[in-house]
Amino acid sequence: MEYQLEMEARKLIMILRHKIHQLHPLNRSPEMAYVVDRVAGDMDNELPHGPEFDRQLFRFAQKIDFILSTQSIQLSQLGRDAIDDIRRLANGEPLGKPEPERRGIQRFFAHLFGCN
Secondary structure, rough: EEEEEEEHHHHHHHHHHHHHHHOOOOOHHHHHHHHHHHHHHHHHHHHOOHHHHHHHHHHHHHHHHHHHHHHHOOOOOOHHHHHHHHHHHHHOOOOOOOOOHHHHHHHHHHHHHOOO
């Protein structure tokens, strides 16, 4: 995966992490929060690139799909969009144009990651 897509995937994981932690504790899935925190933490600490990043992202998408298929999780539309985009990136599919609301959040995370 090229560097720009890696950065996009990192931003999407951070959006998902942020949205999961905004959920009320009764609606939050501990397993989902754990998986997202673990993946985000691993990616922050190890900063994998290339094929290793692709493998981690694909495994992450599989874990998210498994959790979503076995539990009733209420995420905002933004969180669901982030999961869909992570799935697309993991499968090597192109991303569509982001919605205006997502653009603002992506700019925030782009600044956080130090990229444009």
